[in-house]
Amino acid sequence: MADTYFSATYAQARARFLKAAEDAGARITSEPHPLKGPDGEALAIDIARLGREGAPKLLAMTSGTHGIEGYTGSAIQTRLMEDGLAARLPSDTELILIHAVNPWGFAHSRRVNEDNVDLNRNFLTPPFPENPGYEALHALLLPDTWTAETIQKSQEGILAYAEKHGFDKLVEALSVGQYTHADGLFYGGTAPVWSNRVMRKLFEDLFLDRKAVAFIDIHTGLGERGAGELLCTLPMAHPVYKQAVEWLGKDVRSTSDGSSVSADVQGPMKNALIERLEGPRGPETLMAISIEYGTVPSMEVAAALQADNWLYAKGDPKSPQGREIARALRGVFLIEEDDWAQQVQEQADRLVANTLKGLAGV
Numbered sequence: 001m002a003d004t005y006f007s008a009t010y011a012q013a014r015a016r017f018l019k020a021a022e023d024a025g026a027r028i029t030s031e032p033h034p035l036k037g038p039d040g041e042a043l044a045i046d047i048a049r050l051g052r053e054g055a056p057k058l059l060a061m062t063s064g065t066h067g068i069e070g071y072t073g074s075a076i077q078t079r080l081m082e083d084g085l086a087a088r089l090p091s092d093t094e095l096i097l098i099h100a101v102n103p104w105g106f107a108h109s110r111r112v113n114e115d116n117v118d119l120n121r122n123f124l125t126p127p128f129p130e131n132p133g134y135e136a137l138h139a140l141l142l143p144d145t146w147t148a149e150t151i152q153k154s155q156e157g158i159l160a161y162a163e164k165h166g167f168d169k170l171v172e173a174l175s176v177g178q179y180t181h182a183d184g185l186f187y188g189g190t191a192p193v194w195s196n197r198v199m200r201k202l203f204e205d206l207f208l209d210r211k212a213v214a215f216i217d218i219h220t221g222l223g224e225r226g227a228g229e230l231l232c233t234l235p236m237a238h239p240v241y242k243q244a245v246e247w248l249g250k251d252v253r254s255t256s257d258g259s260s261v262s263a264d265v266q267g268p269m270k271n272a273l274i275e276r277l278e279g280p281r282g283p284e285t286l287m288a289i290s291i292e293y294g295t296v297p298s299m300e301v302a303a304a305l306q307a308d309n310w311l312y313a314k315g316d317p318k319s320p321q322g323r324e325i326a327r328a329l330r331g332v333f334l335i336e337e338d339d340w341a342q343q344v345q346e347q348a349d350r351l352v353a354n355t356l357k358g359l360a361g362v
Contacts (some may be wrong), residue, residue: 002341005075006334010100010107011041013074017099020081021048026097031198035114037107045198046099047206048077050086055094056211057359058283059352062098063218065119065269067105067112071334072293073218074099074106075341076348085352093359096206101269102195109326110308111333113193121177121188122196124267128188131180133173137161138181141174146310146321154306174302177266183313185305188267199269203276212285212362214247214355215273218348221301221333223261223294226343228351229253231260231290233268240274243287247358248351252289262292285362291351293344296332304332 007013021028026048033043061080063073077097089095100106104114112118140157143150162170177188192200207213223229230252232241244252253260270288277286295301307325316322335341 001338002336005079005341005345006071006336007074010037010043010070010103011039013071013078013106014044014046014100014103017048017074017078017097018046020078021046021050021097024048024050024081024084024086026050026081026086027053031202033103033194035104037104041107043100043103043107045101045103045195045202047202048081048097048099049206050081050095050097051089051093052091053094054209055092057090057093057362058096058207058210058213059093059216059355059359060096060098060207060213061216061218061352062101062269064100064102064106065217066219066221066333067102067108067110068330068333069111069218069220070100070102070106071330072220072344076218076345079345080348080352083349088356090356090360093356098199098202101199109330110312111305111329112187113195115189115193116182116187116309116312117189117193118177118186119193119195120265120268121186122193122267123269123272124179124188126190128179128190129177129266131173131176131178133161133165133169134178134184134186135180137173138178138184141185141306142183142310142313144314146307146315171263175263175265183309185309196269196272200272200276203273207273207277208281210283212359213277213283213287214359215270215286215288216351216355217270217290218293219290220293221295222292222298225294225296225335226340227294228291228344228347229261229294230351231255231262231292232288233265233270233290234274240286240288243285243358244289247287248289248354261294262290287355287358291347293347295335295340301332304329
C-alpha cells in the first residue's frame with residue numbers, strides 16, 4: 001500500500017491531488033508561489049472545493065503546513081477524493097481541501113519555508129515573545145561543522161541543559177518558537193511570510209459567512225508510531241476545544257494543559273483562523289484541530305531537524321552528506337510502510353466521518 005499511497009516528490013503529489021480533484025468534479029484554484037522547486041517545477045497552494053459552493057457548513061482540511069509533512073497530508077486528501085467523499089457530502093456542506101500550505105518546504109523536503117521560517121510559529125504580531133532558553137542553546141544547536149565530534153559535543157551540551165533545567169524546559173526552549181535567530185530552529189520570523197499572507201486571504205475569502213466551520217490541519221512527527229493525536233491549541237475551557245470534544249470525543253488534547261505530545265507553540269495557523277472567525281462574519285459553531293501522526297521517537301526527530309537546520313545554514317545540500325541528512329529527515333516524518341499508511345488513512349476516514357456527523361447536527 002505505501003508504495004502507491006505516498007508520492008515520491010512534491011510534483012507527483014501535486015499532480016495526483018489535482019487529478020483526483022478534477023475527477024471528483026472539484027472547483028480548483030491555485031495560488032502560485034514566486035519560487036520554483038528543486039527541479040524547476042512550479043509551486044503553488046492548490047485549493048479544491050467540493051459540494052455546494054458557499055454552503056452554510058464548511059469542512060476544510062490543510063496539508064503541508066510543515067513542508068515535508070505534506071506527503072502524508074497530500075495522500076490523505078487525495079484518497080478522500082478518490083474514495084468518493086464528494087458524493088457523500090450533505091447538500092448544506094462544502095468541503096475545501098487546501099494542498100501544500102508550504103509548497104517550497106514540501107518540494108525541497110524541508111519542514112520550514114524558503115525563509116527558514118516555521119510556518120506554525122509565524123502567525124503572531126509584534127511584540128514577539130522572548131525565548132531565553134533557546135538563546136542559551138543556539139550556539140550548541142548550530143555548530144560550525146557537522147562531524148561526529150561536534151555532534152557529540154552538541155548533544156552533551158543539550159543534555160547538560162536538560163539536567164540543569166529539566167526536560168520540560170528543554171522541550172519548551174526548543175519547540176515553542178524563537179524570533180531572534182533567523183538561521184536557527186523553530187524560527188517564527190518577524191513578518192508574515194508568503195504562505196501566511198495567502199492563508200489569511202483564504203480565511204477571508206472562503207471561511208466567512210458560514211453557519212458552522214470545521215478545520216483540520218494534518219501533521220506528522222510527534223507521538224507513538226501510527227497514532228493520530230487530535231490537538232487543539234486552545235485551553236480546555238475555550239468553546240472551540242469543547243466543540244472538538246463534543247464531536248470527536250475525549251481523546252482531543254489541549255496543547256496548553258501539558259497532556260499533548262505537542263508543546264504549547266506560539267503563533268500557530270489555527271489560532272489566526274480562530275481569531276478571525278470569532279470576529280465579524282464568523283460562524284455560530286467553530287471547531288479547529290490538528291491531527292498529529294506519530295512516526296519515530298522524538299529524540300530522532302529532533303536530531304534530524306538539527307542536522308537539516310545545520311545543512312541549510314552552513315553545509316551543502318547537494319553534497320553526499322546533504323543527501324544523507326535529507327534522507328534521514330524524510331524518514332522521521334514519513335513511515336513508508338504498509339501498516340503505517342493504513343493506520344493513517346483509517347484514522348483520517350474516522351475523523352472526517354465524525355466531523356461531518358457533528359456538522360450535520362448543527
